[in-house]
Amino acid sequence: MGHHPTPLIAFYRGEAPDHKGRYIDAVWALSHFWLEHTHDYIQWLFPIPEVGRFNHFAPRLTDGERDIFQDDSALREQQRVSLDVMLSFLGxxxxxxxxxxxxxLNIREHIWLKAGGHNHLRISRMIRSLALCHQYDQALALQEALIRIGTEQGIVSNASIQYWSEAHKE
Incomplete structure (x- = not known):
């Protein structure tokens, strides 16, 4: 391999840590409490091209990195592990x-089954990142499930449902 992987790709391959020195398998092993209250890991697990207001440290998904995800099935499998970690967190x-x-899943108590909140933004990011990282089927499956479960309960706001329903689009 002549060229060095980007920090994001190296992180995803388990070869380098994120900006806080955490390796991907260590992030996967963290508690649901930690996942809820820490706000600077989701950008590494589910990168998107946009930079958020509060996360200038975060990697931005480039076209080159998207191509690497497309070509490397092991990398996509790693992202599916990240998906399963976050699904477990979401019940x-x-x-x-x-x-x-x-x-x-206790519908009345769960952290994301409410009108809004940061977990709704995380869900939008997850759908978008999966779609951009050539996991379109997974993006649509996640979108469908969250909209279905969120609306069955009549708790999630229409605004969040709208964001989720658009999140997979380029």
Missing amino acids: LTRDGLTITAQPS
């Missing part, structure tokens, strides 16, 4: 392209 489970609520 969901995945079997291939089928995403369902875990039997233990």
Whole structure:
């Protein structure tokens, strides 16, 4: 390999840490409490081209990195592990392209089953990142499940549903 991978690709391959010195497998192993209250990891697990207001440290997904995701099935598999970590955090489970609520999902208490909040922004990012990283089927499966579960309960705001329904588009 003549050229060095970008910090994002190196992180995703487990070869380098993020800006805080965390390796990807260490992030995957963190508690749901940590995942809820820490705000600078989701940008590494689900990169998008835009930079957020509060996360100038975050890698921005480039066209070159998108091409690498397209060409490297092992990298896409790594991102599916990130997806499963976040699904578990959201009280969901995945079997291939089928995403369902875990039997233990307490609809009235769950952190994302509310009108809005930072987990809604995380969900939008996850859908968008999966679509951009050549995991379009996973992006659509995630989108469908979250809209279905969110609207069944009548809790999630229309604004969030609208964001999620658009998130997979280029």
